[in-house]
Amino acid sequence: MPLVQRLIEPVHVSRGTLPLDARGAPAVQVPSELECVTNGSLANVVRQLSSLSKHAHDLFGALFQDATALVTRAAALQERVDRLALKVTQLDSTVEEVSLQDIHMRKAFRSSVVYDQQVVCRGTMPAGMLEMYQACDKPPPLDKLNPYRDDGKDGLKSYTDPGYFFELWRREMLKDTERIMLDRGKKTGAFQGWS
Template sequence: MPLVKRSIEPRHLCRGALPEGVTSELECVTNSTLAAIIKQLGGLSRHAEDIFGELFNEANSFYMRMNSLQEKVDLLAVKVTQLDSTVEEVSLQDINMRKAFKSSTIQDQQVVSRNSILNSVMEMYQRCDKPPPLNILTPYRDDKKDGLKFYTDPSYFFDLWKEKMLQATENKRKEKRRQKVHYVNTLAITSQHSSNYLSLNKQKHLEDPTREVKKVRKARNRRQEWNMMAYDKEFRPDTRLTPSPYHGISSEGSLSPDRSVQ
């Protein structure tokens, strides 16, 4: 439901019942309509004065902020002009010992509160019907709760938001704890599997000492093979390398990327 910020009364100028005993109905309707128009103009002028007052307050606040910013800029300009980069030097120790910058800006809090409510909205609030006096039943309650809060509770939405935030924080804490436990369990299982594998291999070796242990084939290094093939066989630094399919090719037909095929 939209919140009406300003309402001009009366909204209906010519709608209404005529009083009894009126001799000239047309004259009565004309006078009542004219009176309603004058009342509407009065309400419009009052709202216009309120609007211009809000604009004045906003402009004054903006002017104060700009004036404060201009003073800071002027002080900074004077300080910058007094600096001499050729003479003045700041040591690294002084920079580390200097306190960190801390902003003095005050953030607005409780923007929507009774103190910051507009005058027009406050007038509408004052014209509303008051809640029933249920607070007189509070002393007779066993749970010591305010009886009026069962009818209207201004802090309900704040309490609901606070409860959701606390629940979300607790859920994140539980999720981090669960991930940490899962990580520790995974490490323990991996370590256990590794120890079991090593003990099994050791047991097999003890049971069958003559069992041949398979050697893992090393990965081929193409660049190293090409560098070896760039030399003649008698000048190669190590002839015990694993034979490759290119070892049968002479040095004249080397496939090194640095030499083209002859």
């Protein structure tokens, strides 16, 4: 299923109705229906162009931010490469001797790179998708059913909390791993009994 990030509105340019009075008759007398439809269509085309312009502004703004972040990262990497190249040229392998004991005394290298966590969250959501998300219907009031639950858990959390689904998936994976380990243990025991 496609995930809509941006929607250009109005979708139907020429679709429109005249306001009706209490009797169901047109409230406004239109001298020329063709002129009325043309004016309405033109107004909706202008609204579509405005919506398109807004989305283009958001899109190019996000692209500019990504490009700026990329340039910053590339500059930081180039600086690190330059410092490393300077250190390498200053090294002299004939002068400095390192004993094997000194090598084993040093701590192992540990990377200081911080990995992104929770990449798919509201903070990283594009602006267009955030607008679509906020336009969605609110979840049903399942928390009103909490007094009737036997397990004491929040009913709404079962359907709206992404952490719940992660925990559910993690429990299933742990069960599968335990089952595989038990199966391996049974097979190993069976083979040992034959020898």
